[in-house]
Amino acid sequence: MSALRIEGLVKRFGGRAVLDGVVLDVPEGALVAILGASGSGKTTLLRLVCGFEPADAGTIALDGRLVSAPGLHVPAPARGVGYVPQEGALFPHLSVAANVSFGLPRRQRRDRARIGELLRLVGLPPAFAARAPHSLSGGEQQRVALARALAPGPRLVLLDEPFSALDAGLRAETRGAVAAALRAAGATALLVTHDQAEALSLGDAVAVLREGRVAQMADPVTLYRRPVDAAMARFVGEAVMLPGMATAGRAACALGLLALAGPVADGPVTLMLRPEQIRLVAETEADAVGGVVREVVFHGHDARVEVVLGGGAVVAALVPGHASPSPGEAVWLAVRAAAVAYAP
Amino acid sequence: MPPALAVAAAIGPLLVLLPILATLADALGAGWSSVRALLFRSLVGELLVHTLLLMAACMLAAGVLGLAWGWLVERTELPGRRLWAVLAAAPLAIPPFVAGYAWVSVASVFEGFLGAWLVVTLTYTPLVYLPVAAALRGLDPALEETAMALGLGRWRVFLRVVLPQLRPALLGGMLLVALDTLVEFGAFALLRYRTFTTTIYAEYRTGFNGQAASVLAFVLLLLCLGCLALEFAVRGRARYARVGLGTRRRPERLRLGRWRVPALAVLAIPLAAGLVLPLATVLYWTTQHAAAAVSPAAVGWGRLLAATWSSLSLACLGSGLTVLLALPLGYLAARRPGRLATLLERAAFLAMGAPGIVVALALGGLAVRHARVFYQSTELLLAAYAILFLPLAVVAVRAALEQVQRALEDVARSLGQGGWALAWRVVLPLAGPGLGAAAALVFVSVSTELTATLLLAPIGTRTLATEIWADTATLAFAAAAPYAAVMTMLSLFSTWLLARRLLAAGAA
Known part of the structure; x- marks a missing residue:
């Protein structure tokens, strides 16, 4: 059974549809990342699922129980959905222990063993229980917020950009701890983010929200390798776009004759490659295409190299840092794996 | 929105409209020809001429001094x-009529325009100083530095x-001074x-020409509401100007050099006159035997305690009622902003333009004619307090509730806590200190209120304010002194408590 099933969900603010027919099906135990640019409606979607605001149309069902439908709005306190807001939002007047036990029935709020267990679940020592929220670092606050959300044992936990306020080093560490805690608790989770790398690395599945609709929902590998359209390809990572001509499952373009992912009708197409698919090779290699390096942006572990091909087309390649060429150098390129073809 | 909340929020604003509309009806009720004759x-x-002259002089002096x-x-x-x-900021803690009593008891030269101008200016300059200082703190020093880099001198930059x-901030503060003068x-x-x-x-005390008083009240009300509308327009534009608040660097402070002593005098002399002189005068008169006064009145401990007790109990009840009325309105404004919230809030703010004497006369008149039991x-006195101080309470209550981040309420609701549990476990603990401050503000204001108390207090109820009034009116300065001392102490103590809280909040 689906932990969360959303159908035709619409929410308007002042006549503008922020959500315009969202369809989403989250299987039990999955961690689904909702990826979207700012203004795509991802936070609104989350607030509707929590029950903070009523929907204008469509339905939301939790574990098969309808909680939002025309004429039905189960209020937030009765939904039992865990919620971790941006920057944690710990109750500043309560200790860590009182924050974690906030949603528990009165008698269990003093159960130290249970609080210690919850803290351990999110990777914090039980000694943190007595501390005040303001004495914790951002990442620790975020973990306490997750422990608080998990305490009443919700079937579904919603996380709203939980790592955006943390600096880079802390972010990776907190991300790992949060993912581990969610899996250990066996909760289904929905994580809202605008960070592609975060969505791809954390989610069992990623749903991309665009103009108030789910434009594509897929596992991270499929989303990255086979985006539904050119705009989606650019949104989830850097894309090299080249015009080409498809014949019998292969396409001719400025980089030579490329294999295509999936069946494609013969005719003109737009081809999409990821920069890391383009390698620098020796001139002697079969099918190598020549070009001149125009610009190199060196990142250390790798470098982004822009190459002008013989026909004037410009492609970007991601090469290992140790093999980074210099601007003006003549190089030879070859393509690994298949290209994705879109209608031109 | 729950209809009960809207109804509860509307009680205060409707109460405010009552005396305003009653004054209009009283003044215009007898027909235009009689209004014209009275007008x-x-x-x-x-x-x-008297009022506007004083108003202009006070605005100007307080504006220059506050800036x-x-x-x-x-x-x-x-x-x-x-x-x-x-x-x-401390002169605000001295009730103007106590300052007036101090000046007039020092020398009779201060009777008339000079004394009135001094008392109002010295008491209300903080109303300009506070917003100007806050605005100066909020200015981005980068703007001034840019101007200097463009070749402007310090004076031209200013x-x-x-x-x-x-x-x-400056104009808004000056208009508040004007309003308080009115x-x-x-x-x-x-x-x-x-x-x-x-x-x-x-006119109310001597004659029984109710309409003459009403027409004057009507003119006064128009002047006040005009000031209020101007103040609102000026502040409204200020909201535009605040774009992109971020952390700012502290601006460079100017070295005063040989201007240090004159600069100190600009602060020290008015503060000595506005703060030290009233306090010293009151203290001096308390040491004088009551017989030294022109018209001695017996002040026993009993009367002093009784007056203190009625002041305190009225202030408690008044602030309780006012904050109670302000709570739903403040909640509505903080949490469900919209057309209704704005309308109700503005209606409540009209009370700032309703002078105590107008409210008291209107309520008294209404009670005599329509609800004799309340006369x-x-x-009725508590209702008058609630009307006069509702704007104060609404601003403070709203600020207190806005202290509670919305996300915290969301989290609590997602954890199954709604309604009373939410209020009890999250909103009250976080907004509590702010609500306490709101109650304290109203408490101070009620305990130093004179006009409405004088006109509406039940016979036999004597507060500190009315005792000072009664004694000073008969030039019994020494007799008034103990009451003035107690009241000033109360007022200073509460102001100190409030200031400490505000400073602590600012430091955190």
């Missing part, structure tokens, strides 16, 4: 500026960059300076 007479012209104080405290290396920052940005009654009565308020009181009742 276009030399008395009204004389009062207008200077703000700039000295915020932008120069003034010695002891932290202490000055607190002291500059005129062309700083002053325009301070304009809303509604002040006690100080002017003691200093024998005739304005609308004192004349309305005299001369404590309930």
Whole structure:
């Protein structure tokens, strides 16, 4: 059974549809990342699922129980959905222990063993229980917020950009701890983010929200390798776009004759490659295409190299840092794996 | 939105509209010809000249002084500026009629315009100083630095960059001074300076021409509401100007050099006159035997305690009722902003333009004609307090509720806590100190209120304010002194508590 099933969900603010027919099906135990640019409606979607605001149309069902439908709005306190807001939002007047036990029935709020267990679940020592929220670092606050959300044992936990306020080093560490805690608790989770790398690395599945609709929902590998359209390809990572001509499952373009992912009708197409698919090779290699390096942006572990091909087309390649060429150098390129073809 | 919340929020604003509409009805009820006869007479012209002249003088003096104080405290290396920052707000703790009593008991030269001007300016300069200082703190020093990089000298930077940005705060503060000049009654009565308020009181006390008083009240109300509308327009524009608040660097402070002593004098002399003189005078008179007064009245401990007790109990009840009325309105404004919230909030703010004497006369009149049981009742007096101080309470309650981040309420609801549990476990603990401050603000205001208390207090109820009034009116300065001392102490203590809280909040 689906932990969360959303159908035709619409929410308007002042006549503008922020959500315009969202369809989403989250299987039990999955961690689904909702990826979207700012203004795509991802936070609104989350607030509707929590029950903070009523929907204008469509339905939301939790574990098969309808909680939002025309004429039905189960209020937030009765939904039992865990919620971790941006920057944690710990109750500043309560200790860590009182924050974690906030949603528990009165008698269990003093159960130290249970609080210690919850803290351990999110990777914090039980000694943190007595501390005040303001004495914790951002990442620790975020973990306490997750422990608080998990305490009443919700079937579904919603996380709203939980790592955006943390600096880079802390972010990776907190991300790992949060993912581990969610899996250990066996909760289904929905994580809202605008960070592609975060969505791809954390989610069992990623749903991309665009103009108030789910434009594509897929596992991270499929989303990255086979985006539904050119705009989606650019949104989830850097894309090299080249015009080409498809014949019998292969396409001719400025980089030579490329294999295509999936069946494609013969005719003109737009081809999409990821920069890391383009390698620098020796001139002697079969099918190598020549070009001149125009610009190199060196990142250390790798470098982004822009190459002008013989026909004037410009492609970007991601090469290992140790093999980074210099601007003006003549190089030879070859393509690994298949290209994705879109209608031109 | 729950309809119960809307209804609860509307009670306060409707209460505020009651005396305003009643005054309009009383003034215009007898037909235009009689209104015209009462309106276009030399008395009204004389009062207008008196009132507007004083208003202009006070606005100007308080504006110049408040601007200077703000700039000295915020932008120069003034010695002891932290202490000055607190002291500059302190004159607000001295009730103007106590200051008036102090000046008039020092020398009779201060009777009339001079005393009125001094008392209002010295008491209300903080109303300009506080917003100007806050605005100066909020200015981005990068703007001034850019102007200097463009070749403008320090004085021109002040005129062309700083002053325009301070304009809303400065003008808004000056208009509040104007408003307080219009509604002040006690100080002017003691200093024998005739304005609308004192004349309305005299007409009410001597004659029984209710309509004459109502027409004067109507003119006064129009002046006040005009000031209020201007103030709102000025502040409204200020909201535009605040774009992109971020963390700002502290601006460079100006070295005063040989200007240090004159700069200190700009703060020290007015504060000595506004703060030290009233306190010293009151203390002096308490040491004099009551017999030294021109017309001795027996002051026993019993009477002093009784007056203190009635002041305190009225202030408790008044602040309780006012905050109770302000709570749903503040919640509505903080949490469900919209057309209804704005409308109700603005209606409540009209009370700022309703002078105590107008509200008291209107309520008294309504009670006599329509609800005799309430005439001369404590309930009616409490209603008057609630009307007069509702704006104060709404602003403070709203600020307190806005302290509670919305996300915290969301989290609590997602954890199954709604309604009362949410209020009890999250909103009250977080907003509690702010709500307490709101109650304290109203408490101070009620305990020093004179006009409405004088007109509406049940027979036999004597507060500190009415005792001071009664004794001073008969020139029994020594007899008034113990009451004035107790009241000033109460007021200073509460103001100190509030200031400490505000400073602590600012430091956190």
